[in-house]
Amino acid sequence: MRFTRMTILSVAVGLAVGAAVLAGVAQAQGAKATINDPVGPPPDPTHIPTVLPKDLKWTGQEGRMQQAVLFGDPNKPGLYGVIIKWYPGNFSQPHFHDQERYAYVISGTWWVSTSNVYDEKATYPVRAGTVAIDAANTVHWDGSRLGEKEPAVLELVGMGPVKTVQVDENGKPKVPPPAR
Numbered sequence: 001m002r003f004t005r006m007t008i009l010s011v012a013v014g015l016a017v018g019a020a021v022l023a024g025v026a027q028a029q030g031a032k033a034t035i036n037d038p039v040g041p042p043p044d045p046t047h048i049p050t051v052l053p054k055d056l057k058w059t060g061q062e063g064r065m066q067q068a069v070l071f072g073d074p075n076k077p078g079l080y081g082v083i084i085k086w087y088p089g090n091f092s093q094p095h096f097h098d099q100e101r102y103a104y105v106i107s108g109t110w111w112v113s114t115s116n117v118y119d120e121k122a123t124y125p126v127r128a129g130t131v132a133i134d135a136a137n138t139v140h141w142d143g144s145r146l147g148e149k150e151p152a153v154l155e156l157v158g159m160g161p162v163k164t165v166q167v168d169e170n171g172k173p174k175v176p177p178p179a180r
Contacts, residue, residue, distance in 0.1 A: 056083070064090045065143070074160045086110065086152040091143030094118055095166045101134040101158035108152035112142040116171040120145065134158075139171050 043050070060066035065086055072080030094116050111123035116139050123145065126132055134140065144152040166174045
């Protein structure tokens with residue numbers, strides 16, 4: 001009988017302590033914020049630097065292909081990230097990169113081919129939300145098919161420096177034109 005009473009008392013004390021701990025955690029977390037609540041202060045830029053879309057520095061030709069560097073530099077040693085925007089009806093030519101790169105399709109449909117021969121009808125759709133690995137030294141080409149309603153926007157992340165090498169229909173590097 002004494003054992004049963006001690007067991008019940010121990011369980012009761014354990015439950016009370018557990019409830020108190022849970023109540024403290026819930027109070028520390030506070031009520032969940034909703035989108036209707038006022039916003040908090042902007043983050044400290046030394047902790048979380050941000051760049052607004054309007055402040056991205058785009059290079060390339062609007063209506064064809066544009067690129068914005070998010071961090072790092074593809075031409076220098078180290079990690080880099082860029083956003084590529086392929087406008088409908090525009091493609092690169094068959095090429096390869098000497099470094100592996102990782103792609104995430106942010107929006108639109110990115111059309112890719114691993115053929116050495118340029119034929120837009122041989123491209124395959126890679127849709128928003130898809131992750132792809134651009135394996136080093138393997139031929140591919142990419143862009144956005146004519147008729148797409150929006151550009152294909154993707155983020156590429158890799159280690160620099162990265163070289164892009166154009167190839168012929170046999171997959172062999174094209175000889176660059178002589179310097180003038």
